[in-house]
Amino acid sequence: MAGKPQNDNHNADDALADTPALSYRVVTRDQEKQDALHLVADSIAQQRQTASAAIIFNPLCIAGLFAMCAGAYHQYQHAGLGTLMTMICGSIILYLSFVRFYTSGYIQRAEEFKWKDFITGPDGKQDTVIAAVYGDNIIGTVVLRLEGEEINKKKKDAVQPSTVGRGIIRAWTTKMRYRGKGIGSDLLHYAVQTTARAFGPTASVEFDPDHPNSKHPIPDMFLRTFKKRQQRADKALRQALNHQGKPR
Ligand SMILES: CC(C)(COP(=O)(O)OP(=O)(O)OC[C@H]1O[C@@H](n2cnc3c(N)ncnc32)[C@H](O)[C@@H]1OP(=O)(O)O)[C@@H](O)C(=O)NCCC(=O)NCCS
Known part of the structure; x- marks a missing residue:
């Protein structure tokens, strides 16, 4: 019975010895x-991710995205569901690509550092x-x-x-x-x-x-x-x- 705690201590010591300082x-x-x-x-x-999130979720930008989607809906509502969904997804992709392009300056700055x-x-x-x-x-x-x-x-x-x-x-x-x-x-x-x-x-x-x-x-x-x-x-x-x- 007395041997077990000793084993535990050894195991704990081994684990600590493996932990880098x-x-x-x-x-x-x-x-x-x-x-x-x-x-x-x-x-x-890494700041690019934070900046992208700030732009994507900015109320003004979201309003812009909704306007784009509404425009696509208005234009293609009678063109069939497939076309309509394609145009709405296209608007979202365009929005995200714009954000990606807009925040690329962070990568450039990191590379120039x-x-x-x-x-x-x-x-x-x-x-x-x-x-x-x-x-x-x-x-x-x-x-x-x-x-x-x-x-x-x-x-x-x-x-x-x-x-x-x-x-x-x-x-x-x-x-x-x-x-x-x-x-x-x-x-x-x-x-x-x-x-x-x-x-x-x-x-x-x-x-x-x-x-x-x-x-x-x-x-x-x-x-x-x-x-x-x-x-x-x-x-x-x-x-x-x-x-x-x-x-x-
Ligand atoms: C800022 C940074 C160095 C903090 O390092 P960390 O190891 O996470 O810091 P700690 O866990 O010791 O937290 C210490 C304090 O730093 C501050 N802190 C934490 N994250 C922070 C952040 N992203 N920006 C600024 N301050 C921050 C907080 O006051 C925190 O105290 P709290 O937990 O009581 O609020 C780290 O988040 C980082 O490298 N960020 C990217 C670079 C940067 O923005 N640097 C700041 C330049 S001013």
């Missing part, structure tokens, strides 16, 4: 940076790339630009923490299938910690208003979901700052 660190090798920034490019392309140019500042210095690493895979990233004179790089007599230094989050992404599990939040906490280490605990951290997920090739009227996401992101960053970068 999740860690957060600043990546320094070019290949790792490229992998991390690949996630950012992917996230730009050059990771090295993106992380290289005007002074030639590269941004800090923080990655969530699960086993051997990079599954999330924050690109952080540290603007100002860092404490440890100042001369010895300058002991005051920098009041002008700030951290700018230029990109923040988690791989699709790992979203909603707290990885993005941990990355923000890590970014806050990294900024505090560079400039002192009072340094500010903010999102770059021109981050890659903020640019949209579609009109403002379809951006409600994206604006809500930005508000959630701002809230998550405020929380990380309130916790001073220590995940709860």
